[in-house]
Amino acid sequence: MDLSIHDLVKRFGKLTALDHVSLEVAQGSFVCFLGPSGCGKTTLLRVIAGLEEADGGSIRLGESDLSSIPARNRNFGVVFQSYSLFPNMTAARNVGYGLECRRWDRPRMQNRIKEMLDLVHLADQAEKLPSQMSGGQQQRIALARALAPDPSALLLDEPLSALDAKVREELRIEIRAVQKRLGITTIMVTHDQEEALAMADLIVVMSKGRIEQIGTPQQLYREPATAFVADFIGRMNVLPLDPGAAGSYRFAGTPLAVATLANGTANAATAAALGIRPEAVALREGGASGENILAADVRSVSFLGNITRVELAPENRPETAIVAELHGTATVPETGTRLAVSLPADALRVLS
Numbered sequence: 001m002d003l004s005i006h007d008l009v010k011r012f013g014k015l016t017a018l019d020h021v022s023l024e025v026a027q028g029s030f031v032c033f034l035g036p037s038g039c040g041k042t043t044l045l046r047v048i049a050g051l052e053e054a055d056g057g058s059i060r061l062g063e064s065d066l067s068s069i070p071a072r073n074r075n076f077g078v079v080f081q082s083y084s085l086f087p088n089m090t091a092a093r094n095v096g097y098g099l100e101c102r103r104w105d106r107p108r109m110q111n112r113i114k115e116m117l118d119l120v121h122l123a124d125q126a127e128k129l130p131s132q133m134s135g136g137q138q139q140r141i142a143l144a145r146a147l148a149p150d151p152s153a154l155l156l157d158e159p160l161s162a163l164d165a166k167v168r169e170e171l172r173i174e175i176r177a178v179q180k181r182l183g184i185t186t187i188m189v190t191h192d193q194e195e196a197l198a199m200a201d202l203i204v205v206m207s208k209g210r211i212e213q214i215g216t217p218q219q220l221y222r223e224p225a226t227a228f229v230a231d232f233i234g235r236m237n238v239l240p241l242d243p244g245a246a247g248s249y250r251f252a253g254t255p256l257a258v259a260t261l262a263n264g265t266a267n268a269a270t271a272a273a274l275g276i277r278p279e280a281v282a283l284r285e286g287g288a289s290g291e292n293i294l295a296a297d298v299r300s301v302s303f304l305g306n307i308t309r310v311e312l313a314p315e316n317r318p319e320t321a322i323v324a325e326l327h328g329t330a331t332v333p334e335t336g337t338r339l340a341v342s343l344p345a346d347a348l349r350v351l352s
């Protein structure tokens with residue numbers, strides 16, 4: 001069943017943590033709430049879970065209105081950042097906890113516990129206490145516990161952020177595989193854009209209690225609608241526009257042509273800046289003549305293994321750095337040289 005969130009408002013005293021938030025989560029999809037600390041993503045998840053009451057708006061799961069249903073009856077599996085396993089219970093008993101509460105009979109419960117431990121590849125850890133397991137193993141047990149009662153959706157609140165980088169990457173793949181195998185609707189809160197890009201079908205970017213943009217990872221990367229999204233998802237050069245006539249774009253005195261995207265985002269009326277990804281900036285030696293080409297001096301060059309990052313100071317606007325990323329065997333320029341910097345029309349994005 002699809003989850004429908006309409007016009008949610010949540011206030012804590014004078015602070016508006018959720019400011020008229022609406023979104024649709026399709027059955028079986030993996031959705032990430034992504035944004036900086038304090039943007040409201042955890043509050044949104046907690047309101048969906050029923051752990052926080054909204055001040056306005058509605059949440060529906062299929063045809064049923066969840067607003068008046070208490071958290072324990074919403075049938076959502078929840079996993080928090082801290083593993084929150086019961087320390088005095090074995091892994092198997094932790095997994096079976098929700099089933100005991102629902103009074104499953106013993107054989108059925110044992111079968112389900114085994115099935116869930118197999119699902120997270122921890123059948124051999126069944127009799128261990130949480131303190132005898134690694135952080136990653138504990139979080140997999142927490143996932144198995146949340147999934148055991150066959151919830152209608154899985155809600156994950158920064159489940160990977162307490163883990164070290166390598167375990168985090170392994171668990172990303174594992175959680176996604178489990179989610180796909182079960183086809184369970186999943187919402188995950190994260191402040192880690194890489195995690196969201198790697199895992200989600202759909203990312204909801206939030207800022208200050210509002211939704212900035214909703215899209216697939218590819219859409220958000222290729223067609224960010226605002227400077228905030230452009231900056232938050234990957235790296236983006238943000239070029240503030242020179243004041244000028246509506247319908248034209250000019251940066252550092254150079255007129256720039258911008259290709260119109262299928263979704264029509266190249267709209268001069270709301271333009272505040274142009275954005276371009278560092279990998280799309282092309283560098284050449286020689287004079288800056290031709291369309292979308294400006295002169296800039298190489299300010300610094302950083303070799304980073306698979307890429308070399310070049311920071312450039314445009315001739316007419318040296319305070320706005322443009323970063324280019326060169327791959328593999330590209331010729332690396334010297335610091336201090338003047339180059340022609342090409343900003344291809346089809347790579348420029350209009351940001352509001």
Ligand SMILES: Nc1ncnc2c1ncn2[C@@H]1O[C@H](COP(=O)(O)OP(=O)(O)OP(=O)(O)O)[C@@H](O)[C@H]1O
Nearest residue numbers: 012015017035036037038039040041042043044191
């Ligand atoms: N119980 C509460 N009482 C008062 N203010 C709260 C409460 N819970 C959250 N807030 C405030 O609401 C805003 C949104 O908080 P929320 O935890 O949803 O943000 P977040 O995006 O999840 O941030 P983080 O990544 O730091 O957890 C913040 O300004 C926070 O201080």
